[in-house]
Structures are given as C-alpha cells and as structure tokens.
Amino acid sequence: MKAYYHLPGLFEFYDFYKEFLSLWQNHREFFYDWCEIGSIYGAPADALWGGGRVGFGDENALKVAALLREHQISARLTFSNSKLRKEHLDDYVCNKLCEIFEENGHQPKDPNVQKVQDSHGITNVRKVQNSREAENFQNVQNPRETENVQNIQNSREAVGVQNGVILHSDLLLDYLKEKYPSLYFVSSTTKVLTDFKDLEAEVKREDFKFVVPDFRLNKSFDKLGKLEQKYKDKLEFLCNECCYFGCTDRKACYENVSLKALGETEEDHICKAPNSKTGYRFSDAMKNPGFISLDDIQKIYMPAGFSQFKIEGRSLGSAIVLEFLLYYMVKPEYQLRVREEMYLDSSLDLF
Secondary structure (H helix, E strand, O other), rough: EEEEEEEEEOOOHHHHHHHHHHHHHHOHHOOOOOOOEEEEEEOEOOOOOOOOOOOEEEOOHHHHHHHHHOOOOEEEEHHHHHHOOOOHOOOOHHHHHHHHHHOOOOOOOOOOOHHHHHHOOHHHHOOOOOOHHHHHHOOOOHHHHHHHHHHHHHHHOOOOOOEEEOOOOOOHHHHHHOOOOOEEEEEOOOOOOHHHHHHHHOOOOOOOEEOOOOHOOOOHEEEEEEOHHHHHHEEEEOOOOOOOOOOHHHHHHHHHHHHHHOOOOOOOOOOOOOOOHOOOOHHOOOOOOOOOOOHHHEEEEEEEEOOEOOOOOOOOHHHHHHHHHHHHHOOOOHHHHHHHHHOOOOOOOOO
C-alpha cells in the first residue's frame, strides 16, 4: 500500500509547484518511496462557488491544468461553498473552470473564452459576453504566454488522470453530476461531521469518491477500524489542522467564508479559540490532538488500511507549505537539498 497526499494551492502556488513537481519527477530519490501525490487542490480568488478558506490564487486556469496534466496529477477545484442557491449555479467563471478541468486542460469549447484565459486568466472571464469584447481582449493578450500554454498542450497526449471537485452543497453536486459527469467528487470537511454515524453515512454515499472527515474524528480508531475496506479507501484524513480541537464555531467560520465568496458579507468571523492571534504555526499543529504525524501514517493508518491524507495550507505562505511537504514527503537526508533547490542560497538574508 502507498500513501496518497492531497496538497494545497492549485491556483495559489503555481510557480511553487512548477519547481517542486520538477524535483518530484526528476529526483524521486529525495522522496519516500511509499508516498505519491494524489491531487493538488484550490480555487481562484473570486470563485463564487469557493469555500473553506479565502482563496487568493489568480493563475491562468489553462496553465494550471496543463502543469498537472504534464505531471499526471489530479487537480481538484475547491468549490465547498455551503450557502449556494439555485441562481448561483449559472456562474460563468466556475462553469468554465469545470469545463477546463473536465477536459484535462485542453482548449475549452468557447473560442471567446480562450482568448481571455490566455491573456488575463479565468478570473476575468466574466467580462466577456460577446465576440466584440473578446476581440478587444485578444488585442492586448501576451502572445508568448499564449504560445507557451499551447506548446504545453501540444507536447503531450492527454493522460488518463481524472480531475475532481471538493464540495459541500448537494445542490451543486446534483448540478455538476449532470453537467460535468467526467469529474469526480469529494465531500468537504466543511460539513463538520463530528458524529461518527454521520461520517459513516457520508462515506457510504456513492456520489463521493473521497470523504474528508472532521479532524476531530482522526483518532477514532475503534470505530474507523470497523469500516469495510471499500470505505476505508474513501476516507481522506486532514493531517495538519491547527484549529482548536474544542472549537464550537468551526461551521460558522466556514459559513462566513462562503458568504464572503458570494459577496453577501464583509464581516470577518472572529475566532475565539486560545492562541488564535498567533496565526498558523506548524509546531502548534503538531500538538493538536487530531494531528496526524509521519509516524502515525506509517505505523497506524497505513497498516490499518487507510491511504489518503490531506495537507491544509492554501491560505498560508509557500514557505510553510514547503515545510509541510518536507516533513511528510522528503527523506531527512535530502530536506536541506530540497530547500536549496527551491529557494535557499548563500546570499539569502533573513533580516
């Protein structure tokens, strides 16, 4: 059995992953041979269907999809907004994102959309409603960037890697199943299913290829161990959550992010948890009762038949994300080498 990691920052850390995936492909000796990259997940900054964490990615969707297709890694759109209504299903940007990733990064069907995506990225596609507007955008596009994207697409045959969507809303699930049947679906941890009976019911739903439990169920070994193997295969554990284990506002926090994505509030959720003012610290996450360590994965979860592990971090900085990947994926004797390949050189000053 191998462990499959699901990594943060699909749109947020495009340049980071260009470098990291090159190391992953060309220097596999740096990495543990028992792990693989199962997917990279995220969403653009203004995605109406977005949720979970406030996204800040603005990378061109075609370039993102092409990069992951090149490395044969599944891409996941994080569309976990819990407050969607029927009128939101027609959102132009999110539908075009689904179209692009369902087609595995190939050119979308609408030529007017392509012209905007090449030069400005998918987040500006709402501006184009007719061919005249598309022509205006075409006049200012960067031909070199367009050429680079095209070269990536033409250089390889499409691979059989299926892309997916992480979601919360059953309304959105039903819509995507009908309109984009080639995508797979992941039940989001934003559902905050803290009762194991609810988790068990969720994992038995055939709609979902994977289900991410609330991190507070990570160590419910007596109940997890009784699941049939086909359900163990679907569980994807959130390893490095830093939220307060006793938090009672987690669902409200996620709902606030959903309302922000819809433009229906500008208020921030005020976290009342202990040490909330310090922000995310990996050292604090390691003390969390729900934290899943490297040893836990190797000595507890994998022997028990669990293979899917999610790393959070798309609202954080790429430096801390690198530390996550070093900890979970890179052999200790190569961790300094990976830092040097990614950013560290002899002239770098910290202060």
